[in-house]
Amino acid sequence: MLKTRILTAVIGIPVLLYLLYLGGIFWDMVFLLMAVVALYEYLTMMNHKGISLWIPAYYLMIVLLLQNRLPVDSGLLIFIGLLLFAVELVVRFPQVDLADTARSFFGAFYIGYLLH
Numbered sequence: 001m002l003k004t005r006i007l008t009a010v011i012g013i014p015v016l017l018y019l020l021y022l023g024g025i026f027w028d029m030v031f032l033l034m035a036v037v038a039l040y041e042y043l044t045m046m047n048h049k050g051i052s053l054w055i056p057a058y059y060l061m062i063v064l065l066l067q068n069r070l071p072v073d074s075g076l077l078i079f080i081g082l083l084l085f086a087v088e089l090v091v092r093f094p095q096v097d098l099a100d101t102a103r104s105f106f107g108a109f110y111i112g113y114l115l116h
Helices: 002-022 024-045 054-065 074-091 098-115
Strands: none
Touching: 002 024, 024 054, 024 098, 054 074, 054 098, 074 098
16 A cells, blocks of 8 residues: 555655646646546535436536636636526426535536636
């Protein structure tokens, strides 16, 4: 167990330092990968009745995370993400309630905005 962790650190730390040195899009991709894994873990952990709003959550998280890199206004894209949450709530209403929507929205906003 300790041997695996040490081997991972010996390989992982130089790779991360190299990506930090390269900067730009490479460093953004590291953060995007971390955010995708974090949101997956969050939605799996907060899964209630087997229901999570995966697509709107990932969309909103990516828009919030990369809002400075996007060529268009991020306000419109954030509004579209909120609209996706509302549409999915209305379409899947008996199965999805407001609490499920709130949990998925909070995870996307928390991870996407704070890693931004």
